[in-house]
Amino acid sequence: MSIAKLRYSDLLDAFEFVSSGAPFDSRAFIDRDTGTIHYLSPEFDFEEEVPDDLETSDRYVEVPHKHDLDLGHNLVLSFVEQELPGEYETVSEFFRKKGAYGRFKDFLNSRNQLERWYEYESRETEKALRLWCDENAFELTDDSSVA
Known part of the structure; x- marks a missing residue:
């Protein structure tokens, strides 16, 4: 299995989307094969087609909420x-x-x-997200660095 590439800014956008409300209100999933991020929310109607197996397949990893990373x-x-x-x-x-x-x-x-x-x-969030990516076999592709 190849490692999916992901831009840090895209991951941060998904993380902030997920963390903007209570856990499980809004969710995002990353496709392990392509790095594509799929968004789910009862409050927003996204135009993209969401894969049927999004919540059941090992192919997708759910983006953590800030509380999952102890960032509350x-x-x-x-x-x-x-x-x-x-x-x-x-x-x-x-x-x-x-x-x-x-x-x-x-x-x-x-x-x-x-x-x-x-x-x-911002610094602590970036550190936590980079560690999460390492643990979930995602490669971040941009140059944003942790101080």
Whole structure:
């Protein structure tokens, strides 16, 4: 079996699509043979024909949700632990109620740390997606690199 080639930007688009809602709301699958990405969502009607065996064949791999790669609130807490250790309890408290990410971003914005968060999140997401590709035998073809 050959290794499917995949552009990082295409994988990131699929990952963000899948992660934009709750797990299993929107899904994407990558064809192991061609690298083609197929999208599924109850909210969008995609014009492409979806293979009948998309969810049952080993030929397709489902794109992970951010929670599958531990890129949810644990990533936030890792960032705070590294960058704002004195604020760990404050930020941790945000995640005990709905609207945590909004409060977290407002908190970071008030401390001029929002851009650092976005850079950290982007770097960690790329690392996790590249590892996921290695584990699933996909070759990324563009030059985006992990710092």
